[in-house]
Amino acid sequence: MKSVRYRRSHIRASILDYLRRATSHPSAEEVHEAVKRTHPKVSFGTVYRNLNILVDQGEAKRLESSRERDRFDARRPFHAHFRCDSCGRLYDLPLDTEKIVDELAGMTGHKVSDHQIDFSGICSSCAGEG
Amino acid sequence: MKSVRYRRSHIRASILDYLRRATSHPSAEEVHEAVKRTHPKVSFGTVYRNLNILVDQGEAKRLESSRERDRFDARRPFHAHFRCDSCGRLYDLPLDTEKIVDELAGMTGHKVSDHQIDFSGICSSCAGEG
DNA sequence: CTATTTGCAAAGTATTTGCACTCAA
DNA sequence: TTGAGTGCAAATACTTTGCAAATAG
Numbered sequence: 001m002k003s004v005r006y007r008r009s010h011i012r013a014s015i016l017d018y019l020r021r022a023t024s025h026p027s028a029e030e031v032h033e034a035v036k037r038t039h040p041k042v043s044f045g046t047v048y049r050n051l052n053i054l055v056d057q058g059e060a061k062r063l064e065s066s067r068e069r070d071r072f073d074a075r076r077p078f079h080a081h082f083r084c085d086s087c088g089r090l091y092d093l094p095l096d097t098e099k100i101v102d103e104l105a106g107m108t109g110h111k112v113s114d115h116q117i118d119f120s121g122i123c124s125s126c127a128g129e130g
Numbered sequence: 131m132k133s134v135r136y137r138r139s140h141i142r143a144s145i146l147d148y149l150r151r152a153t154s155h156p157s158a159e160e161v162h163e164a165v166k167r168t169h170p171k172v173s174f175g176t177v178y179r180n181l182n183i184l185v186d187q188g189e190a191k192r193l194e195s196s197r198e199r200d201r202f203d204a205r206r207p208f209h210a211h212f213r214c215d216s217c218g219r220l221y222d223l224p225l226d227t228e229k230i231v232d233e234l235a236g237m238t239g240h241k242v243s244d245h246q247i248d249f250s251g252i253c254s255s256c257a258g259e260g
Numbered sequence: 261c262t263a264t265t266t267g268c269a270a271a272g273t274a275t276t277t278g279c280a281c282t283c284a285a
Numbered sequence: 286t287t288g289a290g291t292g293c294a295a296a297t298a299c300t301t302t303g304c305a306a307a308t309a310g
Contacts, residue, residue, distance in 0.1 A: 004263090004264075005263080005264080006264075006265095007263085007264055007265070007308085007309050007310070008309070008310090009264085009265060009266085009308090009309085011265085011266080012265090027299095028299085028300080029299090041266090041267070042266085042267085043266070043267045043268065043269095044267095044268095044300090045266080045267070045268075045269090045300090045301075045302080046265075046266055046267070048299095048300060048301070049265080049266085049301085049302095050265090052300095052301090064194065064195060064196040064197060065194060065196060066192075066194040066195055066196045066200050066274085066275090067194060068299095069298090069299065069300095070196050070299085070300090082234075082238065082240050082242070084240070085243075091238075091240070093234065093238065094237070095230070095234065100225070100230075101249065104212075104223065104225065104249060107224070108212065108221075108223065108254060109254035109257075110212050110214070110221070110249070110251055110252065110253045110254050110257070111251045111252040111253075111254075111257055112212070112249045112250070112251040113215075113250065113251035113252070114249070114250045114251060115247075115248060115249040115250065116246075116247075116248050117245075117246075117247050117248075118245060118246050118247075119231065119234060119240070119242045119244070119245040120242070120243065120244045120245065121240055121241045121242045121243035121244060122240065122241040122243070123240045123241075124238060124239030124240050124241075127239070127240070127241055134288095134289075135288090135289080136289075136290095137283085137284050137285070137288090137289055137290070138284070138285090139283090139284085139289085139290055139291090141290080141291080142290085157274095158274080158275080159274090171291090171292070172291085172292085173291070173292045173293065173294095174275090174292095174293095175275090175276075175277080175291080175292070175293075175294090176290075176291055176292070178274095178275060178276070179276085179277095179290080179291085180290090182275095182276090196274095196299085196300090198274095199273090199274065199275095200274080200275085
């Protein structure tokens with residue numbers, strides 16, 4: 001996946017379009033379901049391959065999670081997330097991650113090219129119900 | 131793993147002791163290697179089970195990564211990390227995550243109980259060699 | 261033409277689990 | 286004596302990959 005000149009693919013365009021509109025941070029499975037609406041025969045492998053390409057191209061961000069499925073997010077600017085342990089929803093957070101990244105780079109001398117900032121707990125909605 | 135009254139186990143104590151001394155953020159496999167030195171017959175399943183218990187008890191933190199193995203960290207206070215894409219090392223970062231968590235809780239109303247803050251890129255050591 | 265993309269199914273990887281036995285309290 | 290801890294092996298869950306056919310440029 002390094003020295004490959006990507007072509008245009010209807011499926012990939014469809015995946016990216018879906019990701020850009022989605023606010024739910026879909027997993028590969030959810031992307032697969034969505035893409036099947038326009039490409040009924042699309043396979044799981046193809047969805048995974050295209051998600052990897054989109055991440056490689058910088059068009060989407062992979063939200064890694066080893067305990068549940070990875071999710072994908074194509075919304076900019078990239079931002080932090082909050083995962084509710086009760087309802088499972090993944091919220092976007094208005095956190096200026098760029099500022100943190102810059103501060104950090106100056107402090108350590110590392111070249112920061114990516115980051116993932118996640119919080120978890122009980123969301124205000126679930127806490128309110130208690 | 132909820133309403134269980136944990137007993138003392140030599141293996142678990144040995145794992146925690148190792149984790150507390152380690153600065154390398156060991157994976158389960160590395161923990162297994164280490165514990166085998168004192169308990170030669172310890173199995174992989176037991177290591178995983180005990181790591182989960184330690185995380186459950188709050189004694190250790192699981193550093194989730196879906197692309198590579200999870201790593202474990204028993205050093206306090208909990209902190210952010212930087213992963214070098216070149217050499218693979220995982221660095222501790224002197225980032226005041228408590229401040230960020232508090233700010234966030236006030237801003238959103240969510241009850242924040244956990245977080246994982248990861249950066250990646252090229253570390254100063256690898257960049258210097260270039 | 262030629263390299264990328266695809267569907268399908270099989271393989272891969274890290275982690276978890278069932279079972280029978282052992283051990284801590 | 287009772288239920289947590291253990292070794293072993295099989296199972297699980299998500300993701301990747303090999304292959305031959307289809308397609309973009």
